[in-house]
Amino acid sequence: MKFKLSPYWICQLSGWGLATAYWVYWMIYNQHPSLLEGALITILTLVSSIGLTHSYYVLAKRKGWHLLSIRALFPIAIIAIVVLALLFTVINIIINYWGSNSCYQCSFWDAVAEARLRIFITGVRLMAIWVLAFHLYHYAQRGAKAETEKAILENKAYEAQMEKLKAQLNPHFLFNALNSVKAMIALDPAKARRAVVLLSDILRSSLHASKRSFILLEEELQQVKDYVEIEKMRFEERLVIELVIAPESLPAKVLPWCLQLLVENAIKHGINQRKVGGRLRIEAYCVAKELYLQVTNDGQLKKEEDSQGLGLQNLKERLALHYGKTAHFEIKNLATEQVKATIKMPLEYA
Amino acid sequence: MHSINCILIDDERLAREELRLLLQDFPDFIIVGEAANADEGIDLITRLAPDLIFLDIQMPEKSGFDLLEALDHAPQVIFTTAFDQYAIRAFEVNALDYMLKPIRKERMTKTLTKVRAEIQQQKAKPPTVAVVSKDRQVFIKDGDQCHFVKVSTISFIQSVGNYAKLHFEGQSALLHRSLNLLEQKFDPTIFFRVNRQEIINLLFIEKIVPLFKGSLRIHLKDGRQVEVSERRSAKFKERMSI
Numbered sequence: 001m002k003f004k005l006s007p008y009w010i011c012q013l014s015g016w017g018l019a020t021a022y023w024v025y026w027m028i029y030n031q032h033p034s035l036l037e038g039a040l041i042t043i044l045t046l047v048s049s050i051g052l053t054h055s056y057y058v059l060a061k062r063k064g065w066h067l068l069s070i071r072a073l074f075p076i077a078i079i080a081i082v083v084l085a086l087l088f089t090v091i092n093i094i095i096n097y098w099g100s101n102s103c104y105q106c107s108f109w110d111a112v113a114e115a116r117l118r119i120f121i122t123g124v125r126l127m128a129i130w131v132l133a134f135h136l137y138h139y140a141q142r143g144a145k146a147e148t149e150k151a152i153l154e155n156k157a158y159e160a161q162m163e164k165l166k167a168q169l170n171p172h173f174l175f176n177a178l179n180s181v182k183a184m185i186a187l188d189p190a191k192a193r194r195a196v197v198l199l200s201d202i203l204r205s206s207l208h209a210s211k212r213s214f215i216l217l218e219e220e221l222q223q224v225k226d227y228v229e230i231e232k233m234r235f236e237e238r239l240v241i242e243l244v245i246a247p248e249s250l251p252a253k254v255l256p257w258c259l260q261l262l263v264e265n266a267i268k269h270g271i272n273q274r275k276v277g278g279r280l281r282i283e284a285y286c287v288a289k290e291l292y293l294q295v296t297n298d299g300q301l302k303k304e305e306d307s308q309g310l311g312l313q314n315l316k317e318r319l320a321l322h323y324g325k326t327a328h329f330e331i332k333n334l335a336t337e338q339v340k341a342t343i344k345m346p347l348e349y350a
Numbered sequence: 351m352h353s354i355n356c357i358l359i360d361d362e363r364l365a366r367e368e369l370r371l372l373l374q375d376f377p378d379f380i381i382v383g384e385a386a387n388a389d390e391g392i393d394l395i396t397r398l399a400p401d402l403i404f405l406d407i408q409m410p411e412k413s414g415f416d417l418l419e420a421l422d423h424a425p426q427v428i429f430t431t432a433f434d435q436y437a438i439r440a441f442e443v444n445a446l447d448y449m450l451k452p453i454r455k456e457r458m459t460k461t462l463t464k465v466r467a468e469i470q471q472q473k474a475k476p477p478t479v480a481v482v483s484k485d486r487q488v489f490i491k492d493g494d495q496c497h498f499v500k501v502s503t504i505s506f507i508q509s510v511g512n513y514a515k516l517h518f519e520g521q522s523a524l525l526h527r528s529l530n531l532l533e534q535k536f537d538p539t540i541f542f543r544v545n546r547q548e549i550i551n552l553l554f555i556e557k558i559v560p561l562f563k564g565s566l567r568i569h570l571k572d573g574r575q576v577e578v579s580e581r582r583s584a585k586f587k588e589r590m591s592i
Contacts, residue, residue, distance in 0.1 A: 172408070172432050175450070176365070179368060179451040179452040180368075183368035187364075273410050274411065275361075275387045275389070
């Protein structure tokens, strides 16, 4: 079996190993009278020091001190260093006294009086290095973690962007729309002119899609309206649209493309799968500092199939990354042969 | 020149209108019906027996492929689709006629010219009623693979459970039909049921070897050998002597 030391134990052992090497060097340099005693003292000091600092490690992890800010950590660290140094002093005096019977001809309390300051200062020095290293390591880790999270977030936004591009430039939507426009040019030129403008705006919004992480619901809604207007031209009586938007929700901040995604899914997997077409209801309202975006369409979700599509998966991840647990997404079949998708998120204004 | 009766099948009214506009330049193509989904399409095709259908692939509930599968024998088909070239490649190998929406006039002209020639050629021959003549084609969707098989290229048909396995031009495909049904549907002048399991195309026979008790072994041109059951051997000899 392969035994692998964690980074913590590598640092712990190598740090104290270095200190021990220094002590051994001094013992040899000072020509310590008894090699056996010297070795015993060194080993006991090493084990007790590791024990002390590891106790701090366990305590700090349990209390979450490694997650504190510098300001909050400072007093704790100072007290910890002093307490650790004191314990270090007591333990070392005892070890030294008992382990060095041969050279201490004096009483225990004389030995204490003689060595306490020297050992205490050593203790403070060593413990300060240890505590500092421990917390610096965690700061670096947190920094790296924050960087990683930021990178993930950016990547998700990028993916969403690509998803949006693909969905809107989706050959099926685009070519069918162009084909309809071609027919309209002959049959209803005014309508064709309108369709060209709508298509242009849809293309523009996907090509020049803003890199902002939030947009106003009002802007999002405009895109959605353009999109459903085009789809309405194609589906005609097969698509019935109903918009119910609470005015106070319009200036709210939302993730770009969140509503658009739900509407596209509702049309593609819902209405378009039905010979008779169906109704599409888009709602936005606010309840108790929460914003609800809701898309209801005729149709039924097929098991697992569409509910976990790439687009919805991405939406869930983006919601989680931006809002944590305060946002929620749900898509479900209603008893009324309808599918309802809901995004709940904190109501925030720009 | 005969006129060619067409049916347009597309769920989008504007797409059908667009086809109508395009067909204005081809007066021998006469639109006899329009359908907005596969079921309406199947109904129209069985009632009107058109020479040609313009068929959208992606439609609600049932696709264009589902429509073709539901037909005993498919009329000439031109697929119209907004799919990109990549998506259509799956059945391009079978040399199906398709046009990408929006449709280019050149493409329309080219496709219609080809299809017109094929239909005129068929119409010039005496009609074969109720059976699938050797010039007709059957549509087979076997998994992701779509085949449009000219009946005359089928050398051999094998019964596999509820399916029939058709062998043609070095390929094979499963069709959800019983052998009994195919025996009735296919032109009896070229297809012959040799035993319970197999039907062969008489045009693919290379050699006939008599076995004992009057039964026969037939060697087909593709190297396959089939045994004709005792009961069918008499029928076979009768057929071949005519």
